[in-house]
Amino acid sequence: MIEMHDIWKTYPDGTPALQGINIVIDRNEFVYVVGPSGAGKSTFMKLIYREEVPTKGQLSVNGFNIGKLKQRKIPYVRRNIGVVFQDFRLLPKLSVYENVAFAMEVVESPKRQIRRRTMEVLELVGLKHKASSLPAQLSGGEQQRVAIARAIVNSPSVIVADEPTGNLDPETSWGIMKLLEEINFRGTTIVMATHNKEIVNTLRKRVIAIERGTIVRDQQRGDYGYEV
Amino acid sequence: MKFSTLVRHIREGVKNVFRNGWMSFASIGSIVVSLFVLGVFMLLALNVNQWADQFDSQVQVNVYLESEIGQSKIDELKTRIGNIAEVKQVTFVSKEEGLEKLREDLDEDVKGALDGYKDSNPLPDSFEVELFDAQQVSYVAKQILAFNETDADKPIISVKYGQGYVEKLFRITNAVRNVGLVVVAGLAVMAMFLISTTIKMTILARRREIGIMKLVGATNNFIRWPFFIEGIVIGLAGSGITTALLLYGYSQLIASTHYNMGLMMIEVVDMNKVGWLVGGTLVALGTLIGVWGSVVSVRKHLKV
Numbered sequence: 060m061i062e063m064h065d066i067w068k069t070y071p072d073g074t075p076a077l078q079g080i081n082i083v084i085d086r087n088e089f090v091y092v093v094g095p096s097g098a099g100k101s102t103f104m105k106l107i108y109r110e111e112v113p114t115k116g117q118l119s120v121n122g123f124n125i126g127k128l129k130q131r132k133i134p135y136v137r138r139n140i141g142v143v144f145q146d147f148r149l150l151p152k153l154s155v156y157e158n159v160a161f162a163m164e165v166v167e168s169p170k171r172q173i174r175r176r177t178m179e180v181l182e183l184v185g186l187k188h189k190a191s192s193l194p195a196q197l198s199g200g201e202q203q204r205v206a207i208a209r210a211i212v213n214s215p216s217v218i219v220a221d222e223p224t225g226n227l228d229p230e231t232s233w234g235i236m237k238l239l240e241e242i243n244f245r246g247t248t249i250v251m252a253t254h255n256k257e258i259v260n261t262l263r264k265r266v267i268a269i270e271r272g273t274i275v276r277d278q279q280r281g282d283y284g285y286e287v
Numbered sequence: 288m289k290f291s292t293l294v295r296h297i298r299e300g301v302k303n304v305f306r307n308g309w310m311s312f313a314s315i316g317s318i319v320v321s322l323f324v325l326g327v328f329m330l331l332a333l334n335v336n337q338w339a340d341q342f343d344s345q346v347q348v349n350v351y352l353e354s355e356i357g358q359s360k361i362d363e364l365k366t367r368i369g370n371i372a373e374v375k376q377v378t379f380v381s382k383e384e385g386l387e388k389l390r391e392d393l394d395e396d397v398k399g400a401l402d403g404y405k406d407s408n409p410l411p412d413s414f415e416v417e418l419f420d421a422q423q424v425s426y427v428a429k430q431i432l433a434f435n436e437t438d439a440d441k442p443i444i445s446v447k448y449g450q451g452y453v454e455k456l457f458r459i460t461n462a463v464r465n466v467g468l469v470v471v472a473g474l475a476v477m478a479m480f481l482i483s484t485t486i487k488m489t490i491l492a493r494r495r496e497i498g499i500m501k502l503v504g505a506t507n508n509f510i511r512w513p514f515f516i517e518g519i520v521i522g523l524a525g526s527g528i529t530t531a532l533l534l535y536g537y538s539q540l541i542a543s544t545h546y547n548m549g550l551m552m553i554e555v556v557d558m559n560k561v562g563w564l565v566g567g568t569l570v571a572l573g574t575l576i577g578v579w580g581s582v583v584s585v586r587k588h589l590k591v
Contacts (some may be wrong), residue, residue, distance in 0.1 A: 108502065131506070137503035148499045152306040167292050167504045209503065 060086045060248055061107060066116035066270075068102050076102040078272035080116070084250060086216070089243045091259050092252040093283055095271040100252045101271060104221045107132050107250065110142050121216055138166055141210025141218040141247075145225035147202040149194040149209075155181070156190040159209045166213055180208040184238060198233035204238065206269065211242055218242065220251040224258065236262055259283040288508070294511075300516025304524075310489035311521060317485040318525025318577070319532075321478035322569050326533040328474055329565050330465030330556075337556045339460035343421035346453050348428050350414040351444040354382075361412070367434060367583055368416055373427050373534050376417040385410040411444055422457055424448045486518065486580030494588045507589050513582045522577020523570065530566040534558070538570075 061084040070078040076099045081252075084090055092100050105111040106118060109125050118125045123136050149158050156177060163173045181187045184204040194202050203223060220239065224232035236258055242250045245283050252260060259266060259282065266281030267274055276284065304311045350368070352361070361379065369377045380388070386408055393400075418427055428446045435441045500510050537558065544555050 110502075134501070134504045134506045134509075136504075137502065142502050148495075148502065150496055150499055152303075161500070161505075162503045164292070164295055165500075165503055165509055167289050170291060191541075213504075 060084055060087050060121065061250070062090075062117070062119045063106075064117040066106065066113045068106065068111065069101075069114045075243075075272055077106075079274075080269075080274060082267065082274060082277070083274075084248065087243070087246055087248055089240070089249045089264040090251065091264055091266045091281075092250065092269060093259060093266055093285065094275075095285070096254075096268045099272045100269055101221060104219055104250065104252050107217070107219050108137060108142050113167060114161040119232055129146075134165075138213055139214040139215050139217070141207075141213075143203070143206050143210050143223045145216060145222040147194070147199075147206045147226075149202060149205055151194055154191050154193055155197070155205050156204055158194065159212050162209050162212050176212060177208075180212050183211075183259070184208045198231075200234060203227060203235055207235070207238055211247065215247065215256070217248045217250065219261070220249065222252055222254065224253065224255055229257070232258065256283040292509075293492070294510075296512035299513040301520055303474055303513055303517045304520050307489065307493070310492060311517075314485050314489055314521045314577075315487035315525040315528070317479075317570055318482050318522065318573050319529050321474075321481045322526055322529040322573055323533060325471065325474045325478050325566055325572075326529060326569055328467075328471050329479045329568065330533070330537060330561060332464075332471050333561050333564070334556050335463050335467050337472050338367050344458060346421040346424055346448060348414075348416040348418070348424060348431065348448045350416060350431055350445060351411045352413060353440070353442050353444055354411060354439060356442045358441065364434065364442060365414065365543045368414060368431055371427060371430055373418050373420060373423045374416055375419045378417075380413045380415055382408045382410040382412050385413060391450060421453075424453055425450070431529070475572065478572070479579075482573075483583070486521070486577065487584040490514065490581060490584040490588065498584065501589075510589065511582065511585050514585045518577040518579075518581030519535075519574055520577075521581075522574035526570040526573025527579070529541045529573070530569050533569070534562055534566060537561070 061082070063082045066077055067075075069075050072258040079101065086214055092103060094100050102111060106125070107120055108121075109128060113126050116126070120136065121139050125136065128136060140283050150161065153161065153164075159180060160173050160177045163176060168176070178187060178190070181190055186201060186204050186208070186209055189197060189201065194205065197205070207218075207223075218239070223239070224235055227235065232255065239249055239251065240262065263280040263282075266276065266278050266284070268276035268284060350364075352364070365377050365379060368374060386404060389410070416427065416431070418424060425448065432443060432446045435443050437535050497510055541555050542556060
């Protein structure tokens with residue numbers, strides 16, 4: 060599903076972000092990516108949804124060789140990867156419904172199908188009744204649910220979540236985690252970068268720890284491993 | 288692209304105008320202001336141009352003939368002058384008609400001075416030659432005078448067109464036309480710059496949105512289309528409002544000049560002569576700038 064072979068990433072200003080990453084993430088896995096700030100977690104995530112290109116090495120996602128992808132092919136690869144961010148990244152002037160439907164309009168789904176599927180995922184994240192609200196009218200947790208609904212609406216094979224609970228209080232965070240676990244249970248691979256010790260230690264999954272650009276630990280049902 | 292997607296782009300483009308209420312308002316406002324200034328100067332230039340044409344058209348060539356050259360020679364000359372390509376119309380003015388015209392130009396109390404000439408009219412017969420393009424006047428005058436060289440009778444005494452005076456007139460009218468053209472062209476460039484800057488700013492504010500769209504897997508074209516439609520709508524709205532304001536104002540101006548300046552020689556250019564020209568230019572320019580501004584600035588933000 061996601062394969063990295065000897066991946067190096069150095070930013071144009073000379074900052075080394077990743078130094079020789081080797082990893083295989085299989086279909087249907089749930090993976091936490093942990094590590095101190097600035098260790099390369101975000102770069103690792105960005106490579107998967109092709110916001111950054113590796114300086115060296117082989118990277119494939121869903122069988123596409125991401126490193127050698129032509130510029131105009133990028134959108135088509137991203138459609139099979141759902142992304143969720145700490146700051147939600149919803150389109151501020153579109154309603155909840157329109158934000159989710161947008162991802163389906165992009166792939167040119169028929170209108171009736173867009174309606175049906177959008178309402179379906181909004182129901183899944185528990186926001187059907189807020190379909191016509193604007194993002195600014197929602198709480199943080201609700202906005203993140205909308206972002207997750209948008210990420211899964213096209214039934215991608217992978218969800219990349221970069222600190223999805225980073226801006227949320229503990230209780231709301233647990234709601235989001237329940238939702239992600241449910242999505243994973245239905246067959247979607249989830250790669251989640253996080254600083255939340257409690258979540259990692261309670262909801263035990265595979266843990267990948269990145270420090271100074273290399274993987275220092277890769278452990279099934281691992282713990283967070285850092286003192287906060 | 289599917290047809291339903293095109294419909295979606297048009298719908299989203301129009302909706303975006305309202306979603307970005309203040310930004311759209313700013314863009315439309317800057318279009319209205321700059322095109323309005325441009326339009327005012329266009330109208331001014333068109334009027335000045337017409338006035339210049341009026342001055343020019345009063346220039347004519349007078350060809351004075353020897354007396355006693357006979358009707359057949361007069362007819363022959365009239366045909367030959369009329370055959371010159373630049374000549375629009377030739378009118379024969381007999382010496383009696385010439386005297387009558389002179390009388391009309393004089394004041395009431397000195398008209399009597401001409402009475403004595405009724406029987407011994409000192410004026411020659413003449414042609415009044417009108418040209419298509421008044422600026423060709425000296426060239427045509429030379430051609431007419433040249434008839435003398437091929438004719439043993441030398442039937443032409445002189446050719447007059449206000450030598451010296453008309454050259455000055457043309458220099459002034461041409462200068463006026465050129466200044467008008469330069470001012471209008473300069474204002475057009477300024478309007479384009481101003482408007483596209485405003486539109487670029489409104490899109491800069493939406494840079495983040497474009498980034499989000501790309502993360503969801505939208506192709507560049509998918510993102511571009513609604514902006515393109517939005518540009519058209521804003522351009523049309525702005526230039527439409529400008530044209531309506533401008534032409535309404537102009538029609539009011541025409542109406543008021545009818546009352547106040549009805550007796551003046553200089554006339555304001557007619558509405559149906561300039562309406563389409565000015566309106567069409569403004570709408571075309573506004574739409575073009577709207578589209579151009581949005582397309583150019585979206586392109587800058589697409590590389591996310």
